Amino acid sequence: MKIIVHKIGNKILGEGVGFSDEELHLDENTSEILQNYFLGSFKSEETFHFYSESYLSNNIAFRVVSAIFENNKTFIDNSMNIGRLLYDAAENPRVQGGELFVVLFKADSENDIDKIGIFKTEKREPFLKIFPNEHDPIEVDKGISLAKIDKAALIFNKDKESGYVLQVVDNNKNGDMYYWFEDFLKVKQRTDEYFHTQESLHIFKDYIKKQLPAEFEVTKTDQADFLNKSIAFFKEKEEFKLDEFTQEVLGDGILIKSFHEFKTDYEQDMQINVAEEFPINDSAVKKQQKHFKSIIKLDTNFHIYIHGDKSKIQQDQDENGKFYKVYFEKED
Known part of the structure; x- marks a missing residue:
């Protein structure tokens, strides 16, 4: 592992x-701690790629990373180029300065890549x-927590022609949503399959919560039932087929x-193309599942969580107002 650290402030x-x-020269224990931290x-499992509005070679981060992969001897000079690019990207006074670590992880097996x-x-x-x-006996100091890094990008040396494969994290946006992803890396x-799983769930959730009640007379119970069925489909199947x-x-x-009309409009508005058949990514389903909670909110008094059979809940009305009947076999 080759590693170097620079101090990058806010340009504005x-x-x-x-x-x-100079590269850092670390003992084995410190090196292992840092590698686990990074x-x-x-x-x-969400992945990204470098892009450019014109030619991919116009993406500076892509160009610099390519140079390091092609010749490891340029590591120090190009780590400085990464630092300059990061500094120039700080066009918001809210962007915090900090330490920039550039690390080259060399492949350690035949199945690994740089x-x-x-x-x-x-x-x-x-x-x-x-x-x-x-x-x-006690001194208070400040330092970097090893619990969670603020910003991170890992570039895999594969699929160069389409902008490499990246994993990217920003845990401290601090008022600037675009600084790390767009202004600096441009990814x-x-x-x-992660993207198609994620977007298919987004589309259906938006359809059920927004378009369906606007176009048809549906109850909150019906909406909850559709959401439960959809997430169950993704959890039970290995492959998504739109017709099925x-x-x-x-x-x-x-x-x-x-729904087909809504999906077409959604794709046009978002300028994306979501496949009609693809392997379902379990990680994407797990992440999106929290947005598929089927909850009926009643004024400010009660929430009803619906996890299954909608026939066990019925809505009615009497002289006291609207109410729900909920049928059950046992109480825990």
């Missing part, structure tokens, strides 16, 4: 940069230093036609 605030011209940042890591630390966390039996999500999905979840031909 005139904080400047501090470049190192690589432990990536929890999701990777370049770009990591930035920004936040400082307070911690205690304990000195037993001394006059001042887009790859249209892989719409038949099992929507069933009605008029609803299916309405």
Whole structure:
């Protein structure tokens, strides 16, 4: 592992940069701690690629990373180029300065490939230093927490012609949503099975919650039932097929036609193309599942969570107002 660290401030605030011209030389224990800290940042299977509005070679981050992969001897000089690019990207006074770590992870087996890591630390966390039996036994200091890095990108040396494969994380946006992803790296999500799973769930959720009640008379119970059926489909199947999905979840031909029209409009508005058949990515389903909670909110008094059989809940009305009947076999 080759590693170098630079100090990168905020350009708008005139904080400047501090470049190192030497790699860090770490003992085995420190090296292992840092490697776990850096690589432990990536929890999701969501992947990205470099892009440009014109030619891919016009993406500076892509060009610099390519140079390191092609010739490791340029590592130090090009790590500084990465630092300059990061500094120039700070066009918002809210962007915090910090340490920039550039790391080259060399392949350690036949099944592995070279990777370049770009990591930035920004936040400082307070911690205690304990000195037993001394006059001042406790000292308060600030440092970098190893719990979660602020910004990270890992570039895999594959699929260069389409902008490489990246994993990207920004845990400290601090008022600027675009600084790390767009202004600095200039990356887009790859249209892989994670993307198609994620977007298909987005589209159906939006259809059920927004378009369906606007176009048809449906109850909150019906909406909850559709959401439950949809997430169950994705959890139970290994492959998504649009026709099979719409038949099992929507069933009605008029609803299916309405959904197809909504999907087409959604893709045009978002300028994406979501496949009609693809392997389902379990990680994407798990991440999206939290947005598929089927909840009926009643004024400010009660929430009803619906997890299954909608026939066990019925809506009615009497002289006291609207009410729900809920049928059950046992109470826990």
